[in-house]
Amino acid sequence: MANKVIVEININGDPVELLCEPRQSLLEVLRDVLELTGSKEGCLTGDCGACTVVIDGRPVCSCLMLGVEAAGKNVATVEGLASGMSLHVLQQKFLEHASLQCGICTPGVLMSAKALLDRNPNPTEAEIRYALAGNLCRCTGYDKIVRAVTDAAAALAGRTHPAHGTVPSETASGMAGEMLAKGEAK
Amino acid sequence: MHAINYEAPKSLDEAVKLLAAHGEKARPLSGGTDLLIQLRAGTRRPEFVVDIKQIPELTRISFSLQHGLRLGAAAPCISIHENSDMRKYYPGLTEAAHLIGSLQIQSRATVGGNLCNGSPAADTTPALIALGAQARVIGPKGERTVPVDGFCLAPGRTVLQPGELLVEFHIPAPERHSSDAYLRFIPRNEMDIAVVGVGAALSLDVSDDRVVEARIGLGAVGPTPIFAAEASKSLIGKTLDAAAIENAARLAIAVATPIDDMRGTAEFRRHVVGVLTRRTLAKAAERAREANQR
Numbered sequence: 230m231a232n233k234v235i236v237e238i239n240i241n242g243d244p245v246e247l248l249c250e251p252r253q254s255l256l257e258v259l260r261d262v263l264e265l266t267g268s269k270e271g272c273l274t275g276d277c278g279a280c281t282v283v284i285d286g287r288p289v290c291s292c293l294m295l296g297v298e299a300a301g302k303n304v305a306t307v308e309g310l311a312s313g314m315s316l317h318v319l320q321q322k323f324l325e326h327a328s329l330q331c332g333i334c335t336p337g338v339l340m341s342a343k344a345l346l347d348r349n350p351n352p353t354e355a356e357i358r359y360a361l362a363g364n365l366c367r368c369t370g371y372d373k374i375v376r377a378v379t380d381a382a383a384a385l386a387g388r389t390h391p392a393h394g395t396v397p398s399e400t401a402s403g404m405a406g407e408m409l410a411k412g413e414a415k
Numbered sequence: 416m417h418a419i420n421y422e423a424p425k426s427l428d429e430a431v432k433l434l435a436a437h438g439e440k441a442r443p444l445s446g447g448t449d450l451l452i453q454l455r456a457g458t459r460r461p462e463f464v465v466d467i468k469q470i471p472e473l474t475r476i477s478f479s480l481q482h483g484l485r486l487g488a489a490a491p492c493i494s495i496h497e498n499s500d501m502r503k504y505y506p507g508l509t510e511a512a513h514l515i516g517s518l519q520i521q522s523r524a525t526v527g528g529n530l531c532n533g534s535p536a537a538d539t540t541p542a543l544i545a546l547g548a549q550a551r552v553i554g555p556k557g558e559r560t561v562p563v564d565g566f567c568l569a570p571g572r573t574v575l576q577p578g579e580l581l582v583e584f585h586i587p588a589p590e591r592h593s594s595d596a597y598l599r600f601i602p603r604n605e606m607d608i609a610v611v612g613v614g615a616a617l618s619l620d621v622s623d624d625r626v627v628e629a630r631i632g633l634g635a636v637g638p639t640p641i642f643a644a645e646a647s648k649s650l651i652g653k654t655l656d657a658a659a660i661e662n663a664a665r666l667a668i669a670v671a672t673p674i675d676d677m678r679g680t681a682e683f684r685r686h687v688v689g690v691l692t693r694r695t696l697a698k699a700a701e702r703a704r705e706a707n708q709r
Contacts, residue, residue, distance in 0.1 A: 232418065232420065234421070250418065251418075251419050251420060251421035251464070252416045252417065252418055252419045252454070254451065273452075273455060274452050275448055275452070275516065275517075275519065275520055276606075278517065278519055281519055284522075287493065287518075287522040288518050288519045288522060289519055289522050289523055290448075290519045290520070290523075292451070293447055293448050293451045293452070293519075293520075293523060294447055294451070294523065295421060295444075295447070295451070295464070295466075297421045297423075297466075298423075298444075298447070298466060298468075300423075341518070341519070344518075359518075359605075360518060362517050362518070362605050362606055363516065363517020363518055363519040363520065363606070364517075
């Protein structure tokens, strides 16, 4: 009964041809068809932002879009952030600032932050908070996330964040970075 | 979600044919921020979902001082906020579009979808009503123009007949000293549904601060968004002083028919209609005095 259709999407820089049902959301296509499970399913109503991906430069809730609608578009997911074994500066700063606990919101937050910094490399705190308003986090209270994004912007611009002096801190990033690297290598 | 067929016509002609062929079994898909939730919940069960975003007329925003604004029904809210003509000439409609949800939502949600979804609390609808927007509708029987202030019939219901498609909005060119404003009350800073929303548009004669044209739209205080006709008319020809604004606010409260619900009581909502009517009029007036549109 399922009327599957062929869809071509550019995902994290790679052209991908896939077969999906028109009723499947982009989130389902990413997670269930392509097994890119970095994007998380939270509310399925566009409130929580856990499923945020970046489409043609704009943050979008992948649960509120059909997979077929992504045909011909450039979709960036959290899986595409790191290059090989080296983390994106946003990921690195999230580790250094302990900007995650349970981690369910993190992929979405990272993608919203990525979309922000690509458009606005030097955002104010208010701009960061506005850009992340569609990403709910029940663990961190947001401050650590905002600090990490601020610091990542500074690092990308070759500055150090005024509130923290020189970063990164060896211990925090070393330990978590190692764990991540092991997980990835499996 | 039930199985659907997905179509993405590239032209208006093709869309009209598809929608005519499938009638009540089809539902146009714009940003999808309401429709996908409804499909998942089973509250709408179309067999055919017709994506209208690949039709050029549906996503364009074109403005000229001669002809005014043509705003495609499926232009995402973010493209409105990023358009310098929109920010300059229609700041009220622009702020309404920029208030809807998060950036993720604004990247997809559209003014046309906001109207066709038929929610009484739609943010952009009172702003469109204030600007005297006309909706261009095309269907199997041809084309028609419907004023936005008569477009919604009941919660979730509009004048659109099966097979009909909202193509674009036409908003008249701004007068020399004119502007608009939209304010909503929500109990938090962002990301909430309007408890009350008020849009106001004013055109002034700046030599003596007299009102030449005034329109006030109300949201979330009735089964549909409301054009506050008496309140609007009361201002025309008057100097925009505190007494005139107070009188308009009183008349706006008189046409509000709010209900008690989890977001606010009817009594509170009526009170807020008065507050926001005063504030939007003051804000629109301030902008109109500063504006020099021609």
